Amino acid sequence: MQNHSFVHLRVHSEYSISDGLVEVKALAGRIAALGMPAVALTDHSNLFAAVKFYKACLESGVKPIIGADLRVETQPGETCRVGVLALDQRGYRNLLNLVSGAWIDGTDRGVVRREALFAAGEGMIVLSGGRDGDIGLALQKGDQDLAGRLASEWATAFPDRFYLELVRTGRPAEEAYIEGAIALAAAHSLPVVATNDVCFLSRDDYEAHETRVCIHDGRTLDDPRRERRYHESQYLRSAQEMAELFADLPEALENSVEIARRCSVELALGTYYLPNYPVPEGVTLEDYLALEASSGLDRRLTRLAELGELAHPEATYRERLAYELGVINQMGFAGYFLIVMEFIAWARAEGIPVGPGRGSGSGSLVAYVLGITDMDPIRYDLLFERFLNPERVSMPDFDIDFCMEGRDRVIAHVSDRYGHDAVSQIITFGTMAAKAVVRDVARVQGKPYGLADKLSKLIPFEVGMTLAKAVEQSKELATFIADNEDVSEIMDMAYKLEGVVRGVGRHAGGVVIAPSRLTDFVPLYMDEQSGGLVAQFDKDDVESAGLVKFDFLGLKTLTIIDWAVDAINAARPAGDAALHIDRIPMDDARTFELLRSAETTGVFQLESRGMKDLIRRLMPDRFDDIVALVALFRPGPLQSGAVDDYINRKHGREGVEYPHPDTAPVLAPTYGVMLYQEQVMQIAQVLAGFSLGQADLLRRAMGKKKP
Structure with a gap:
C-alpha cells in the first residue's frame, strides 16, 4: 500500500504544555522519512508553534x-474535545480569532463557547474528538438520541x-465508541476519519511522555490516584501500521488523505505590516521623516x-543623514522610525527617563537626530549597517530602555x-533546563529530595549549560552518576526531557x-x-508573521539615576543651576x-566582583576605556588573552601590534586588539574591499547569527 494512504490529523507537540513530546522539526523530518505527504499540528487550545511547524514542514517537503x-463548552461547567483544521486563509483567520477568544472571553481560560465555534466556522474542518467529544461522551452514556441530535x-x-x-x-471505551460512531455515521450519512491522537514520535518515548505529564500535573509516576490518560500506542504510526489497524474501515484512512488534500493555508511569511503613523495630508511618510530628520540634525549640530x-x-x-534616509526609505521603514520617535518623545515629555541607546540602533544617525538615541554615532565611529543592512532585508530593532516606574505608562x-x-506584549517559552529538569525528574520518579538537590548543585551554574556539557566539565558529577543507580536513572530520563517546553511567560520587553x-x-x-494579553507567537515568529516588534525594556538604573538627580537638585541652594544628567x-x-578605585556597586554593568577586578587592572582614564571594559568582560576576550593584551599595551608593558599595517587606523583605539564587531566590519572593508553591508553579513556568520 502506498504511503499516501494515510495522513496524521491530530498531533500534539511539546507546545501543548500539558502533554505532547513532539518537537516540530523532528515531526516534519519523520513525516518526510515515512513518505507521508502532509501532517496536521493540533496543540491544546493554542497555536504557539504554528509558524515553526509551517516552516519546518516546508523545509522537509x-x-x-x-x-x-479545542476544549468546547457544551454547557456551563462541562467541556469536550474537538479538533479544528484550517481549510483556507479565511479558516486560518477564523482559527486565530477562535483560539484568541478561548483565552480572552469568559472566566474558564482556554475554552471556546460552542456557539462561538459555530458562528466562526467558515473555512474550517471539524473532527468530532473521538470518545472525548460531545458525541463520544453521549454514546458512552448510552444516550443515542442525544448523540444523533449533536451529530446533526x-x-x-x-x-x-x-x-x-x-x-x-488501546484506551478504555474506544471500541465501544467506534461501534456507536459507525452506526451514527450510517444513520446520518456522515464521513468518518481515523487519527492516532499522537503525543510522541516513537513508542519508546512513552515513558518520557508520562514523566512530562506528571511534571506538569505535579504527580509521581507511581501515584495510584494518578489518571492514566495516555497509551504507549499514541506514537507517530506509519501508514502501513494505520492500514493494519483500520483494515475494517479503509474509508477512515482515505478520508484522512482527502482532508489533507482539501486543506491549503499559505502563510505570508516575511511580508511586513507596519502600523499606520499619521502624517499631514499630502505628505508621504518618507517626506515627513526627512523633514523631522533635517530639523533634528540642525538642532543636534547647534x-x-x-x-x-x-x-x-x-x-x-x-552626507551620512542622506545615505541613511535613502536606505530607510528604500526598505520601507520610514513609519517605523516615526513611531519610535513619537513614543520616546512622549516619554521624555512626561518626565519618564529614557536610556541614551543600547545595541546596534545607536549606530543610526537618523535615530540620533530624531531623539530615539542620545549618542553621536559619527563621534563614536558606530556603523549604520550594523543596525540596518541594505543588503539584507530585515526589520530594524531598537532596544529602548525606560525607567522601571514609567515603562508600563x-x-x-x-x-x-x-x-x-x-x-500586545509577546510570549516566551520556558524550557526544562539542566539544573531544573533533574529536580523535576527526580521528584516524579519519587527519588529523595537530598539526592536531587545534590545532583542539581553539581551542575555548573552557567548560561546555556546543558547536561552533556556539565558531565564533560565536572568529574565529580560524572562519578556521582556512574556510582549511583538512582542518579543514573534520573539522568537517563533528564536527557530525554532537557529543552522541552515547560511553560509560558511574557517577554521582558517585546511589544507588537x-x-x-x-x-x-x-x-x-x-x-x-x-493577567495581560500576549501574542501567542514568540519574538521570532511574530516577525515572521509580519508584525513589527518594539523592545520596551525596564531598566532600574534609569530610575535610580532619576532619583539621584532629584535628590541632588533638591539639596542645591536656591538659585543654583539644576543638574542635568546629559550635561555632565x-x-x-x-x-x-572614583572609577579606578572600583567603587562601582550599583553602577550598571560595572558592579560585579569580576568586573571590579578588571577595573583595578585596567585603570580606566578615558571614556573609551569604559566601553572597552564592558566588551572585554565576556567569555571570548577573557579566554583568548585579549584582556591581558589590552591592559599590557595600554600601560606600555607591551608594544602595540597590528595583524596588518592597513588595520592600524581601525585598531589603534584598542591598542591593536580586535574588540568590537564594528572593527570586524571595518577590517573586512579595508582588507577585502567589502561593502559595509557585505561586512555585516560576514560578522553575522562569524557570530552564528541568522544569515
Missing part, C-alpha cells in the same frame, strides 16, 4: 495543516466539513557646536494611540503594534501571572579617580 485541539447540529454548522473521528490507541563637541565637519553629518500610551486591540486588530495576524493568549562632562577627572 511536507504539506503543513494548521489546526488546534455539527453537520449543519459545518456542511461537508464535519467528520466523526475514530481512534484506536548643540554640539555650543558644547565644543562637533568633531567632524557638518558636511559629514549631512509608555506601553499604555502606545495602546491608546494605536488601539488596544492592535497592541499591528496596523489593524492583532488577531488578523496572530493569536492571543492571556498571561496568567500578569565625559572626561571628569574625579569621576575616573
